[in-house]
Each structure stands twice: as C-alpha cells, then as structure tokens.
Amino acid sequence: MNPALANTLTIDGQVIPFTQGQTIMDAALAAGIYIPHLCHKPGLTPHGSCKLCTVDIEGRNVSACTYPASAGMQVANNTPALNEVRKTLIQMLFVEGNHLCPTCDKTGDCTLQALGYHLGMLDGHFPPFYPLREVDASHPDFILDRDRCIMCALCVRASQEVDGKNVFALSGRGANNHVIVNSPSGKLGDSDLTQDDLAAHICPVGAILPKNQGHEVPIGRRTFDLHTVAESDLAVALMKTEHHDD
Numbered sequence: 001m002n003p004a005l006a007n008t009l010t011i012d013g014q015v016i017p018f019t020q021g022q023t024i025m026d027a028a029l030a031a032g033i034y035i036p037h038l039c040h041k042p043g044l045t046p047h048g049s050c051k052l053c054t055v056d057i058e059g060r061n062v063s064a065c066t067y068p069a070s071a072g073m074q075v076a077n078n079t080p081a082l083n084e085v086r087k088t089l090i091q092m093l094f095v096e097g098n099h100l101c102p103t104c105d106k107t108g109d110c111t112l113q114a115l116g117y118h119l120g121m122l123d124g125h126f127p128p129f130y131p132l133r134e135v136d137a138s139h140p141d142f143i144l145d146r147d148r149c150i151m152c153a154l155c156v157r158a159s160q161e162v163d164g165k166n167v168f169a170l171s172g173r174g175a176n177n178h179v180i181v182n183s184p185s186g187k188l189g190d191s192d193l194t195q196d197d198l199a200a201h202i203c204p205v206g207a208i209l210p211k212n213q214g215h216e217v218p219i220g221r222r223t224f225d226l227h228t229v230a231e232s233d234l235a236v237a238l239m240k241t242e243h244h245d246d
C-alpha cells in the first residue's frame with residue numbers, strides 16, 4: 001500500500017482523509033461530501049436500517065453509516081444506479097405510511113419529502129398501503145402520528161443517548177413494526193417526554209410533531225424551502241464536528 005494513502009479513502013474519485021474508527025459516512029460528511037441518509041444523525045449510534053446511504057465498494061453494496069472506513073477503499077456514491085435504488089427506497093417509505101405532504105404540518109421541514117425531491121421522485125410508483133395506526137394526542141405539547149412513522153429509531157436513540165430517558169422503542173417485526181411509548185399506559189401523555197428533549201424534536205418526518213405551532217414558520221420559509229437536503233445535512237454535520245472539537 002502506498003504510505004500516502006494510509007489514512008485516506010476515495011469517494012467518487014475524490015481522495016479524503018479519515019481517522020481510525022470513523023465510518024464511511026463520518027469521513028464523507030467531515031470532508032463535505034453528501035451521502036443521502038435518513039436514519040443517521042451525527043452524534044447518535046448508527047442504526048443502519050433505512051439503507052438510503054448504500055454505497056458501492058468495488059461491486060459490493062454496504063451501508064455507509066455503519067461500514068468502517070479503511071485505507072485505499074474505493075467508494076462509489078453519487079451514481080445513477082445507486083440514486084435509482086435510493087429513489088425506490090423513498091417511494092416504498094412513502095406508500096408504506098400516510099405521507100400526504102400538502103396536509104402535513106411537517107411539509108418543508110420533512111427529510112423524507114426533501115429526499116424525494118433530491119432523488120427526482122415524481123410519484124409513489126407502488127400502490128399505497130393507507131395504514132390505520134394509532135394516533136396519540138395525549139401529551140400536552142406533542143402528538144405522535146404512527147401513520148407517518150418510518151421506523152428510523154432516531155427518537156429511540158435520542159431519548160436514550162442524549163436525553164438520558166427511555167421514552168420510545170420499536171416493537172414488532174416487518175409490517176407490524178411500530179413505535180411504542182414506555183409509560184404505564186403506553187400513552188405519550190403519561191411518559192416523561194418534555195419540551196427540552198432532543199427526542200421530541202428529532203423526528204425526520206411528521207410522526208412526532210409539536211402542538212400549537214403548525215404554521216408558525218410559513219410554507220416557503222421552511223428548512224428545505226431555503227436549503228437542499230444535502231446543504232442542510234452537511235451543515236448539521238459541520239456544527240456537530242465544531243461542537244465536538246470545542
């Protein structure tokens with residue numbers, strides 16, 4: 001191995017550095033390279049469930065958010081074939097839940113919707129499931145609409161790893177997989193979720209929403225009205241790195 005490549009890998013022809021223990025996603029974000037992702041958030045343990053971050057390493061598909069970076073690795077990321085697979089994954093997530101953007105308070109701030117635009121998705125392609133899952137409006141400040149949950153487990157990890165609580169969990173397998181609330185009644189209003197919790201604000205879709213502020217930020221001035229999902233996620237990763245370096 002060329003010693004100059006000892007701590008570098010290549011993504012789409014661009015040579016970037018990495019440090020021991022970083023995943024391909026960590027190294028890419030630190031170098032300002034966007035790899036589409038949905039269940040990943042810098043600072044939380046990777047979950048590896050959505051597969052949006054699938055990249056190609058010399059003919060083998062791996063999840064960039066869980067796969068360790070290694071010296072001399074040749075990674076393909078922004079290719080038409082991989083983006084087509086990612087678009088199909090987004091279409092499947094759209095039809096599996098009730099993601100009716102024009103009626104959802106999260107529109108313009110929703111990462112699923114933003115990824116649909118990023119990947120050129122024009123329709124759901126597959127027949128919609130129209131699931132009927134329990135909506136929990138028992139909490140004074142937040143509503144949990146399970147019909148929009150994409151099972152990313154960001155709320156689960158944020159509650160455990162940042163908030164020091166255990167408010168959410170995923171339960172069931174396959175089509176029965178759903179988010180549950182750890183409280184005596186199973187209701188959000190009976191849990192110890194508070195306004196300050198990261199778990200209350202991390203949902204990438206409209207499954208956990210604050211009450212009483214639906215249109216405080218008007219449509220047209222929301223996150224993804226002003227920035228692409230790539231710009232937004234790279235900025236979040238940069239903030240996390242700077243905070244970590246302080």
Ligand code: SF4
Nearest residue numbers: 149150152153155203
């Ligand atoms: S409620 Fe939101 S954050 Fe939690 S698993 Fe579902 S989509 Fe992810």
Ligand code: FES
Nearest residue numbers: 037048050051065
């Ligand atoms: S972002 Fe890597 S699997 Fe979801």
